[in-house]
Amino acid sequence: MSAPLFEKVAFIGLGLIGSSLARVMIAENLATQIVASTRSKQTLEDAKALGLIQEGYSDPIEAVKGADLVVLALPVRATQKVLEAIQPYLSENVILTDVGSTKGNVVDAAKAVYGEHLPAGFVPGHPIAGAEHTGVHAGKVDLFANHKVILTPLPSSADWAVEKLIQLWQAAKAEVICMDVEKHDEVLAHTSHLPHLMAFNLVEQLANREDNLDIFRYAAGGFRDFSRIAASDPQMWHDIFFANKKAILNAVDGFEKQLKTLRQLIEDENSQALMGVLGHAQAARQHFNHMLANKPLMEKNKVTTQQFTILPGQKNFQGKFTVPGDKSVSHRSIMFGAIAEGTTHVTGFLEGEDALATLQAFRDMGVSIEGPKNGEVTIHGVGMHGLKAPASALYMGNSGTSMRLLAGMLSAQKFDSVMTGDASLSKRPMERIAKPLRAMGAHIQTTGERGTPPVSITGNQPLKGIQYDLPMASAQVKSGILLAGLWAEGETAVTEPEPTRDHSERMLRAFGYEVKTEGNRISLQGGGKLMATDIQVPSDISSAAFFMVGAAITEGSDVTLEAVGINPTRTGVIEILKQMGADLTVENERIAGGEPIADIRIRGTRTLKGIHMPEDQVPLAIDEFPALFIAAACAEGQTILTGAAELRVKESDRIQVMADGLKIMGIDCTPTDDGIIIEGKGKAGEWGAIFTGGEIESHHDHRIAMSFSMAGLRTSGEIKIVGTETVATSFPTFTALANQAGLTIQVSE
Numbered sequence: 001m002s003a004p005l006f007e008k009v010a011f012i013g014l015g016l017i018g019s020s021l022a023r024v025m026i027a028e029n030l031a032t033q034i035v036a037s038t039r040s041k042q043t044l045e046d047a048k049a050l051g052l053i054q055e056g057y058s059d060p061i062e063a064v065k066g067a068d069l070v071v072l073a074l075p076v077r078a079t080q081k082v083l084e085a086i087q088p089y090l091s092e093n094v095i096l097t098d099v100g101s102t103k104g105n106v107v108d109a110a111k112a113v114y115g116e117h118l119p120a121g122f123v124p125g126h127p128i129a130g131a132e133h134t135g136v137h138a139g140k141v142d143l144f145a146n147h148k149v150i151l152t153p154l155p156s157s158a159d160w161a162v163e164k165l166i167q168l169w170q171a172a173k174a175e176v177i178c179m180d181v182e183k184h185d186e187v188l189a190h191t192s193h194l195p196h197l198m199a200f201n202l203v204e205q206l207a208n209r210e211d212n213l214d215i216f217r218y219a220a221g222g223f224r225d226f227s228r229i230a231a232s233d234p235q236m237w238h239d240i241f242f243a244n245k246k247a248i249l250n251a252v253d254g255f256e257k258q259l260k261t262l263r264q265l266i267e268d269e270n271s272q273a274l275m276g277v278l279g280h281a282q283a284a285r286q287h288f289n290h291m292l293a294n295k296p297l298m299e300k301n302k303v304t305t306q307q308f309t310i311l312p313g314q315k316n317f318q319g320k321f322t323v324p325g326d327k328s329v330s331h332r333s334i335m336f337g338a339i340a341e342g343t344t345h346v347t348g349f350l351e352g353e354d355a356l357a358t359l360q361a362f363r364d365m366g367v368s369i370e371g372p373k374n375g376e377v378t379i380h381g382v383g384m385h386g387l388k389a390p391a392s393a394l395y396m397g398n399s400g401t402s403m404r405l406l407a408g409m410l411s412a413q414k415f416d417s418v419m420t421g422d423a424s425l426s427k428r429p430m431e432r433i434a435k436p437l438r439a440m441g442a443h444i445q446t447t448g449e450r451g452t453p454p455v456s457i458t459g460n461q462p463l464k465g466i467q468y469d470l471p472m473a474s475a476q477v478k479s480g481i482l483l484a485g486l487w488a489e490g491e492t493a494v495t496e497p498e499p500t501r502d503h504s505e506r507m508l509r510a511f512g513y514e515v516k517t518e519g520n521r522i523s524l525q526g527g528g529k530l531m532a533t534d535i536q537v538p539s540d541i542s543s544a545a546f547f548m549v550g551a552a553i554t555e556g557s558d559v560t561l562e563a564v565g566i567n568p569t570r571t572g573v574i575e576i577l578k579q580m581g582a583d584l585t586v587e588n589e590r591i592a593g594g595e596p597i598a599d600i601r602i603r604g605t606r607t608l609k610g611i612h613m614p615e616d617q618v619p620l621a622i623d624e625f626p627a628l629f630i631a632a633a634c635a636e637g638q639t640i641l642t643g644a645a646e647l648r649v650k651e652s653d654r655i656q657v658m659a660d661g662l663k664i665m666g667i668d669c670t671p672t673d674d675g676i677i678i679e680g681k682g683k684a685g686e687w688g689a690i691f692t693g694g695e696i697e698s699h700h701d702h703r704i705a706m707s708f709s710m711a712g713l714r715t716s717g718e719i720k721i722v723g724t725e726t727v728a729t730s731f732p733t734f735t736a737l738a739n740q741a742g743l744t745i746q747v748s749e
């Protein structure tokens, strides 16, 4: 066992927070000796009886002697007095920290005692955790688990002290964030102190009414939710409001201003603007939920938030289904609607997290957007020069399309911007779009390691058109460049090595913007404008693909996917499945909203056969390979994929992750640099189990999770897929539809 992190720890104060931290230290063997000083003798006796401390003192001076960590866990207002007393007795290299909920005044107290030369071991901290009960008995060893702890190192703080405190709080399973003191107090003023002040204020306002009894008697959930925190300790909040006075007054000013705006909109009966503000707030709240839900993905010690369990023995796979709207088209409908003149109505919009991230980004840039409601969205376009600077970084979640296309648009704006994303997006290459944009004159930086997000853009840079030969077949990069080209001087042209999805070109034309396609060269002239139009989003063939594969590998299945987009730049999956011998027909072809659509019917009538997948189909089926690998495993003979290195930089390394999962499930396969070789286990006319079952890691890639779900149709054992929460990015109704068709997918959080 390694030596404990600390020799002697002294707690000054041992309430809920202090005693919880002491419990962590004991559980994790972090200290050789723990002592405390408190004013209450009873507390010290109780702490000893609980086994939390070896010694208890009423005088803090006795406690701190020889300690290498001193934790001030007492009311913030007592800090200065205690520091004055203990200062002469502190060891030279002591780490001194606190747990108070305001930080500026703790630093002021320290300065009052030490002058400007604060000790190197002084690092203020704030664990954001609490409970209804207080006191030494209320402490819990897991109080800080999955909570945030903010450390506010000062210029005088030594790295060794900060690092040791980070280790301490990580041992408590907390997420440690470092920020400066002013930022801490400002953030807390807005996210904690202002809401408490508002709750006290509302209850007080209602309590002062003559009819208060009636009001409280009839008050429903809204009042209860909003006022819950007004039942908190008045003394504590009294102290906090004074302790963080400056930042709280700023937050109150901001609140008053916003309230006045709302008041005016109601008085003026300004329906559109009021809907804009309420819609923006609602979306921000939902987005915030999503960020919270996704938070564990970003933690180093990853916590899986959702898993699928698929039970073997499913025979049926049948029905007519409408899968959600196309992700690529949904993104573009918001982007183009936002910069158009006039109002754009969208139907069939994909209410998945990726497209919602785009929607939120434009709301953050001042665009009034109504919906989505049942797939309908109304965008009040602001024109080519109407986007406004977002108040903070734009959060793109899991969505590479949002980040790369927006990189182009944001490079041309007058304001600076930053884009961030979740753990998966934070690993994806962004230099592929940054490089051509720089050649156009953009000031854009990929600030992550190895050219990855966050992406930071300095606005107000004049752009000029370029001719760019795309080094890889990427519709996102093509689109990002063309979008920047809308604001650039002269012609912007992109030549692609192979045709990729052309939704940007089609939709720009639908918005009245001229785009030329000459072979593989696509070009437009900058300086024009987009005119609002109505967009009908077709069902996403990439989502339909899972059901197509499911039906193709299941005996007697009969599945029809209705009104699926069959844009020729997206139909690689149909072509490849047909070449593998699937019983697949494309019926009822028609045009809707400028895109060809059709019903696709697949029946399980014959065993698929392995093929060398045609390289020219790779860009046209780029998102469907994980599902096609499942089909290949069920086929008779070998399937070879080449020319698909791009799969390695999708939401996960789809070649490696699929190969790993297939091997776990008993399939012989060999990943190569640009593809994979899969030894199909199918035999003509036989429909028994192909997969053994097992536990699959999806690497938070939605398409990996959905592909392995389909393997459940041919498995002998149970399949567990971990990290499936990202399915909601593109196909929120996936499990409902799959279960309706005959699979049994159980979802557990």
Ligand code: S3P
Binding pocket: 327, 328, 329, 401, 473, 474, 475, 476, 477, 479, 501, 622, 623, 646
């Ligand atoms: C997309 C393009 C493709 C695709 C992605 C959506 C788009 O990415 O994989 O799901 O909407 O333009 P690449 O451009 O990286 O190939």
